[in-house]
Amino acid sequence: MNFIVNLLILLPAQIASYFSWAGPLIMRLVVGYTFMLAGWGKLTNLPQVTENFIGWGIPFPKILTPFVSGVECFGGAMLILGLFTRIPAAMLAVVMLVAIKSAKWGDVDSLQTLLGFEEMTYFAAFTWLAIAGPGAASLDRLLMKSAGYNEVPA
Template identity: 85%
Template sequence: MHFIINLLILLPAQIASHFSWAGPLIMRLIVGYTFMLAGWGKLNNLAQVTENFIGWGIPLPKILTPFVSSVEFLGGIMLILGLFTRIPAAMLAVVMVVAIRSAKWDDVDSLQTLLGFEEATYFAAFMWLAIAGPGAASLDRLLLNISGQPKLRADAHNPVTSAEA
């Protein structure tokens, strides 16, 4: 039993620990780029997007359209850079919930349908980034290192000093 645990759990975990920086970076780059482009497209077509918001029953569409478009555009850029990552990730997770509820809810007939929406996948990605953070390859980490503030451990929520890390 120990052999199986070592081979199938501990060894892959040890190998993966050397690449722990890559998961958050890849996720940030992909969803950040996607939402930067989506937000830019919306900002350059506010009239049509506002009409869509009106059709979906979103309140205050003339205010929320440029706001949501800016959250997507600027949030995407911030995710790409890994800058204040948890804030735009949380905001974009909320945007995905609103998108599902306002634009797709009538199509939901099962859990499979709900989870099949790309917005559900984006929601999961944003929630992961909001909870787990940007990873080591980020401006957030650089700012923490420069400031001398304690870092959060990757595996816990307890601050550690640079000397301990």
């Protein structure tokens, strides 16, 4: 039993520990870039996006459209940089929940359908980043170290 644990659990964990910086970095780059571009597209086409928000029944569409578009664009840029990561990640997780509820909820007929939405995948990614943090390759980590914090949260 020890052989199996060592070979199939401990050894892969030890190897992975050398690359712990890569997972959060890759996630931040992928979702950050995607949402920075999506938000920019919405910011440059606010009238049409506002009409979409109205059609989905989102309250206060003239206020929330530029707000959500800005959260996506600038939050995405902040994620790319790993700057104040947990805040934009949490905000974008909420945006994904609202997107599912307002634009997709009528299509939900099973758990499989719900979990199949790309918005649910993004929700999971943003929630993970909000909880786990940006990782070592981030401006957050650099700011913490430059401020003299020896113990840097993950």
